[in-house]
Amino acid sequence: xxxxxxxxxxxxxxxxxxxxxxxxxxxxxxxxxxxxxxxxxxxxxxxxxxxxxxxxxxxxxxxxxxxxxxxxxxxxxxxxxxxxxxxxxxxxxxxxxxxxxxxxxxxxxxxxxxxxxxxxxxxxxxxxxxxxxxxxxxxxxxxxxxxxxxxxxxxxxxxxxxxxxxxxxxxxxxxxxxxxxxxxxxxxxxxxxxxxxxxxxxxxxxxxxxxxxxxxxxxxxxxxxxxxxxxxxxxxxxxxxxxxxxxxxxxxxxxxxxxxxxxxxxxxxxxxxxxxxxxxxxxxxxxxxxx
Amino acid sequence: xxxxxxxxxxxxxxxxxxxxxxxxxxxxxxxxxxxxxxxxxxxxxxxxxxxxxxxxxxxxxxxxxxxxxxxxxxxxxxxxxxxxxxxxxxxxxxxxxxxxxxxxxxxxxxxxxxxxxxxxxxxxxxxxxxxxxxxxxxxxxxxxxxxxxxxxxxxxxxxxxxxxxxxxxxxxxxxxxxxxxxxxxxxxxxxxxx
Numbered sequence: 001x002x003x004x005x006x007x008x009x010x011x012x013x014x015x016x017x018x019x020x021x022x023x024x025x026x027x028x029x030x031x032x033x034x035x036x037x038x039x040x041x042x043x044x045x046x047x048x049x050x051x052x053x054x055x056x057x058x059x060x061x062x063x064x065x066x067x068x069x070x071x072x073x074x075x076x077x078x079x080x081x082x083x084x085x086x087x088x089x090x091x092x093x094x095x096x097x098x099x100x101x102x103x104x105x106x107x108x109x110x111x112x113x114x115x116x117x118x119x120x121x122x123x124x125x126x127x128x129x130x131x132x133x134x135x136x137x138x139x140x141x142x143x144x145x146x147x148x149x150x151x152x153x154x155x156x157x158x159x160x161x162x163x164x165x166x167x168x169x170x171x172x173x174x175x176x177x178x179x180x181x182x183x184x185x186x187x188x189x190x191x192x193x194x195x196x197x198x199x200x201x202x203x204x205x206x207x208x209x210x211x212x213x214x215x216x217x218x219x220x221x222x223x224x225x226x227x228x229x230x231x232x233x234x235x236x237x238x239x240x241x242x243x244x245x246x247x248x249x250x251x252x253x254x255x256x257x258x259x260x261x262x263x264x265x266x267x268x269x270x271x272x273x274x275x276x277x278x279x280x281x282x283x284x285x286x287x288x289x290x291x
Numbered sequence: 292x293x294x295x296x297x298x299x300x301x302x303x304x305x306x307x308x309x310x311x312x313x314x315x316x317x318x319x320x321x322x323x324x325x326x327x328x329x330x331x332x333x334x335x336x337x338x339x340x341x342x343x344x345x346x347x348x349x350x351x352x353x354x355x356x357x358x359x360x361x362x363x364x365x366x367x368x369x370x371x372x373x374x375x376x377x378x379x380x381x382x383x384x385x386x387x388x389x390x391x392x393x394x395x396x397x398x399x400x401x402x403x404x405x406x407x408x409x410x411x412x413x414x415x416x417x418x419x420x421x422x423x424x425x426x427x428x429x430x431x432x433x434x435x436x437x438x439x440x441x442x443x444x445x446x447x448x449x450x451x452x453x454x455x456x457x458x459x460x461x462x463x464x465x466x467x468x469x470x471x472x473x474x475x476x477x478x479x480x481x482x483x484x485x
Contacts, residue, residue, distance in 0.1 A: 159423035166422060181334065188331055191422045236455040240424045243454045250320050251334050270457055 004200045005193065006045035007260065008267040016259050020052070022064045022078030023257075027051040030083050031090040035126040038119065042097040046197065049264050051089045054176050056257045058085055092137060092172050094130045098123055099141045099168075106149065107214075137171055144168040152215040158237060161217040162198040169194025182252065189248040196241040196269070203234040204276045235277040242269055295345035295352075307353065314346045327450065330389055330420045382413050391420040408438035412447065419451070427451065 007020055027048060032040045055062050064078040080086070101123070104116035131138035148164035173190030174183045202209075202216050209216035210225050218230050246265050254261065274281065296303050299313045321342065326335040377383075385394040395417045401410055415430030428451050434444045 157426055159418070159426045163423075185331060185334065188422070195422060195424075237425050239456055240428075240451070240454045244422070244424065247325055247329065248331060250325075251331055251338065 002197055002201050003045045004197055004269065004272050005049045005264060006268045006272070007263050008271050011267050012260065012263050016257075016263070018078055019064065019257065020048070020260050022080065023052050023055065023260075024048045025067075025069060025077045026080035026083035027086050027089060027093070028069075029079060030086045031093060034087065034090050035094055035123070035129070038122055039094055039097075039126055042101075042119075042123075043093060044097070047089065047093040047096075049261070050092065050172065050176070051086050052257050052260055052264075053173070054086065054089050055080075056254045056261060057177055057182065057252065058255070060085060062256060088134070088175065091130045091133045092175070094123070094126055095134060095138055095141050096168070096172065098127045098130075099145050103145060103148075134175065137175055140171040141168055155215070155221075156217065158199060158202075158217040159195075161202070161215075162195040165198035166191045166194035169197065185248055185251045189245055189252075192241050192245040192248060196238060196245060199234065199238055199241065200273065200276055203231065203238065206230060206234075231277045231279075235273070238273050238277065242273065293341075293345075295348040298341055298345035299349070310346070310349055314342060317342045328416060328419060328447065330391065333389070377409065378407075379409055379413055386413070386416060386420075389420075391417045395421075408434045408441065408444065411437065412441075412444045415447065424451075 007017070009017060012020065024043075028040050028043055031043060060082075063081045065081045066076045067079045069075070069077050098120065101116045101120045105113055105120060108116065144164040144167055148161075151161050151164065170187045170190035173186040173193075177183050177186055199217070202218055205214075205216060206218060206225075206227060208214075210219055210227075218234050219225060220230075242265070249261070249265055296305075299310060299317065301310055301313045305313070318339070321335050321338040323332070323336065323339065326332040329335070379398075382394045382397050385391070385397065394413070398410065398414050398417060411430045411434035415427045415434060418424075418427035418430060428448075431444060431448045431451060435441070435448050438444060
């Protein structure tokens with residue numbers, strides 16, 4: 001995952017921010033327990049959103065307590081007292097980030113590729129363990145990565161190109177619930193969010209891909225692309241997708257953390273989107289606008 | 292039935308105004324206009340019904356069992372396709388039943404020569420439900436070009452274009468944006484601005 005799905009800190013209350021950090025710490029801790037320290041380095045903000053969603057939908061109460069983090073032992077941090085509910089999210093996170101590493105090994109060049117290669121070797125056992133715990137998701141991730149690679153050979157439309165990531169995210173979110181009604185909403189939410197993430201990554205890499213000749217669904221194969229116009233088009237697609245995501249989210253029965261989740265979807269994602277589609281604007285201006 | 296106060300998210304000691312406000316906020320959140328053509332529209336409708344019933348129950352209880360509720364029983368009837376008529380009646384029926392993958396199979400079976408404005412509209416609808424929002428827009432635009440005077444296509448196009456800005460469906464955004472765009476589409480809007 002890419003870390004586009006994150007909070008807009010300025011708009012959170014202190015308490016919500018503290019809770020958000022607590023959720024991150026809990027997920028990190030569980031990942032460490034299950035898959036070791038290297039796996040912890042691969043955690044992303046996107047997965048923190050998934051963890052928050054898991055806790056928000058769960059019937060069990062969430063209790064935070066203070067604890068110390070081995071990486072930053074001076075500061076005390078909140079952490080879920082019973083963070084075992086996040087085990088599934090830790091498994092998902094590992095499967096997805098491993099898939100992404102494989103993708104990097106296949107696509108990237110230079111030191112980035114070697115780094116990813118070393119990590120895939122290091123995490124091979126961990127990935128096998130996660131695949132035993134979530135066999136369906138592991139199969140979906142593998143299938144989607146293959147579909148993605150095939151799609152990039154054929155100059156696909158934005159929708160077709162985003163389909164694999166979208167389906168993968170939908171499969172992941174659907175696995176958070178066992179209620180059929182909730183699963184339908186999560187499927188739509190996940191599909192739109194995954195599509196948004198993929199398109200964000202594509203919009204972010206427009207210039208890089210145009211220079212290197214890599215596949216990008218927003219590029220139309222011209223000699224000298226008109227980047228502002230392409231970004232404008234991308235912004236429309238991204239907005240439509242994010243609005244669709246929020247409409248789906250509105251139908252969930254959220255027990256807690258609604259403020260955090262709404263902040264992420266309505267403000268954090270929108271601010272990130274603004275950063276990507278208007279690179280000429282300064283970060284501060286964007287924060288002012290999104291209020 | 293769930294406790295009506297719990298459904299509206301208010302305490303039993305809340306004032307009438309607080310209850311009304313809570314109801315309005317929720318009604319905005321689940322408003323059928325927001326979920327027109329959405330694959331989750333039936334769930335939104337269920338939610339809307341639940342809050343309507345809860346509001347009615349509270350009003351009734353507070354008036355000592357007398358008088359009917361003031362909840363919105365809007366004229367919304369879910370997907371309003373003209374099922375049963377025209378060339379693509381079967382496709383429209385499948386769409387109404389939310390079986391959009393089957394509808395797509397049927398549509399894809401139509402040879403290129405037989406693809407008229409309605410075909411592009413329905414294909415756009417299928418793509419929208421699948422979450423293929425860009426291709427959906429392209430198809431509906433095509434439908435509107437082929438048949439510029441069709442209200443049904445035009446309204447779908449307006450909705451899709453309206454969703455391409457920031458916060459178009461944000462629940463704290465009010466209904467007015469949505470109403471304005473609907474009015475622009477020559478739509479009667481008497482049921483949502485109360």
